Amino acid sequence: MKNINVGMIGFGYMGKMHTMCYDIMKYYYNTDVNVNMYAVSKTSKTSFPIKFEKIYPDYKSLINDENVDVIDICVPNFLHKEILIEAIKAGKHIYCEKPLAADIESANEVMEAYKKYNYNKTSRITFEYRFVPAIMRAKQIIDEGKIGNIIHFNFKYYGSEFLDPNRPISWQSTKEKSGGGVLYALGTHAIDLIHYLIGDIDEVYADKRTHFKKRPLLGTDKTVDVEIEDILNVQLYSGDKMGTLLLSQVAAGSGIDLTFEIYGEKGAIKFTHDNPNVIYYFNNEDEKSPIGGLSGFKAIETTQKYGKAASFPPPRVNIAWTRYHIASIFDFIDAVANNTKAYPDIQDGYKVQLVTDAIYKSAEIKKSITVK
Numbered sequence: 427m428k429n430i431n432v433g434m435i436g437f438g439y440m441g442k443m444h445t446m447c448y449d450i451m452k453y454y455y456n457t458d459v460n461v462n463m464y465a466v467s468k469t470s471k472t473s474f475p476i477k478f479e480k481i482y483p484d485y486k487s488l489i490n491d492e493n494v495d496v497i498d499i500c501v502p503n504f505l506h507k508e509i510l511i512e513a514i515k516a517g518k519h520i521y522c523e524k525p526l527a528a529d530i531e532s533a534n535e536v537m538e539a540y541k542k543y544n545y546n547k548t549s550r551i552t553f554e555y556r557f558v559p560a561i562m563r564a565k566q567i568i569d570e571g572k573i574g575n576i577i578h579f580n581f582k583y584y585g586s587e588f589l590d591p592n593r594p595i596s597w598q599s600t601k602e603k604s605g606g607g608v609l610y611a612l613g614t615h616a617i618d619l620i621h622y623l624i625g626d627i628d629e630v631y632a633d634k635r636t637h638f639k640k641r642p643l644l645g646t647d648k649t650v651d652v653e654i655e656d657i658l659n660v661q662l663y664s665g666d667k668m669g670t671l672l673l674s675q676v677a678a679g680s681g682i683d684l685t686f687e688i689y690g691e692k693g694a695i696k697f698t699h700d701n702p703n704v705i706y707y708f709n710n711e712d713e714k715s716p717i718g719g720l721s722g723f724k725a726i727e728t729t730q731k732y733g734k735a736a737s738f739p740p741p742r743v744n745i746a747w748t749r750y751h752i753a754s755i756f757d758f759i760d761a762v763a764n765n766t767k768a769y770p771d772i773q774d775g776y777k778v779q780l781v782t783d784a785i786y787k788s789a790e791i792k793k794s795i796t797v798k
Contacts, residue, residue, distance in 0.1 A: 427459070427460050428763050429461075430759060431461075431463075432448055432464065432498055433464040433466070433494040433518075434464065434466070434478075434498050435465075435485045435488065435500065435509055436499065436500030436501035436523075437474070438500065441500035444523075444552075446476075448759075449461075450752065453738055454737065454739075455734075457760070459763045461759060463476060463479060464479055464482070465481055465488075466481070467482075468483065485509055485512070486512060489512050489513055494518065495519055495762065497509070497516075497518045498522070499513075499521070499522040499523060500523050502603050502604070503527065503604050503605045504597075504602065504605065506522060506527050507535055507536055510526075510527070514536070514543055514545045517543070520550070521549075521755075522551055522772075522775070523551075524551050524552050524610075524775065524778070525551075526776055526779050528606075530782075530783035536776070540772060545772075548762045548768050548771075549768070550757075550769075551778075553774070553778075554615075554750040554754045555619055555684065556618070556754070557751075558702055558745070559729065559730060559731050560705040560726075560728040561623075563705045563728050564623060564705050565623055567707060568624075568695070572692065572707070573688065573692055573693035573708075575690055575691045579667065579669035579689065580670045580687045581616045581620060581669065581670070581671050582616075582684070583615060583616045583673055583683065584612075584677035585611075585674070585675050585682070586675070586680045587675045588607075588638065588656055588675040589678055591638045592641075594641060594642045594643065596644075599654055604654060606655070606786065607675065608656060608675045609655065609673060609785060609786070610782065611675065612684075613658065613782070613785075616671055616673070617778045618770055618774065620664070620671075621774065623688065624664050625664040625667065627662050627781050627797055628664060629662070629663040629794055629797060630660055630663070630784050630785050630788050630794070630797065631788055631793070632658060632789040633659050633792070634658040634659075634786075635655060636652050636657075638656065639652055640652060655789075656675050658671075659671070660673075660785055660788075685697060685700075692711065693708050693709045693710045694708040694723075696708075702746075703727060703728060703744050704725040704726055704727055704728060708721075708722065709721075728745075729742055729744055730742075730745050732753060780797050780798070784798075
């Protein structure tokens with residue numbers, strides 16, 4: 427049994443999710459790895475729902491402990507940079523929530539440290555949708571040439587988190603702390619999927635809107651200006667392939683409303699998170715007669731068909747959001763145990779950051795921007 431010691435920095439919403447995944451990973455996978463948990467907190471370790479081996483008063487103490495192998499970063503976006511740089515300097519494996527940093531300047535500083543210290547450990551930026559079996563199957567279908575050369579594509583990610591005008595200002599809705607609005611919260615996932623499935627984005631043309639321009643300041647009767655965007659529409663280019671990206675956090679009725687369509691010369695694929703258990707595939711070479719023949723989009727059932735070391739639950743069982751995180755955590759820990767790379771990594775996170783920076787610049791000047 428191999429022991430890997432993981433240090434959690436941040437124990438909010440996503441911190442709890444990551445911690446839970448490390449804790450229950452052993453039920454889902456046949457693995458000879460045992461994960462021990464460490465954390466940063468000013469409270470007693472007995473106040474947490476799981477066992478932390480040790481509690482540190484600050485993140486530098488945790489990072490500098492030679493017994494800690496992995497640093498997991500789940501703090502607000504504006505704090506990513508300094509923790510990432512310290513973890514890179516210390517030569518730790520890194521699991522970090524998206525985005526890489528709050529802005530391109532901070533991301534550049536992270537990458538400077540990455541190069542300066544010749545960072546070669548296992549890293550992961552949490553783009554968990556790469557670990558949906560339906561999307562993994564979509565990647566296989568594309569790579570196998572089943573839809574031929576890609577012509578164009580459409581991605582949409584809508585939510586309703588900011589539809590309530592009485593939702594108070596928080597770090598997520600403060601430009602200084604979050605770095606951005608719907609583009610960072612939802613769009614980074616879609617951008618990573620475009621890179622994963624289609625190729626690098628090299629040009630963008632964007633427009634953005636803030637629907638609710640003021641929000642209440644918690645605990646007061648004051649309202650303050652909202653600095654982040656609620657809605658964003660982007661025209662994208664990847665080589666000779668053209669696509670769209672539509673984002674909103676004020677879309678009534680939307681939960682995880684993630685959909686995409688990819689059209690090629692020989693066929694097409696579609697995905698909707700309304701049913702993440704299937705990927706829809708169209709083969710343009712299917713017989714179209716008589717009366718339609720066998721032509722049409724076919725639902726390929728993927729459910730929890732992860733293969734590899736996955737042992738629970740049975741592959742036939744329907745899938746949900748938590749399971750993507752468990753799969754991402756296992757993939758990362760397995761790579762750490764075997765001293766291999768894991769993707770999406772820090773460099774993938776930086777590629778996404780370059781695109782978000784270009785999108786914001788384009789939306790400001792109302793012109794097309796080359797990603798560089």
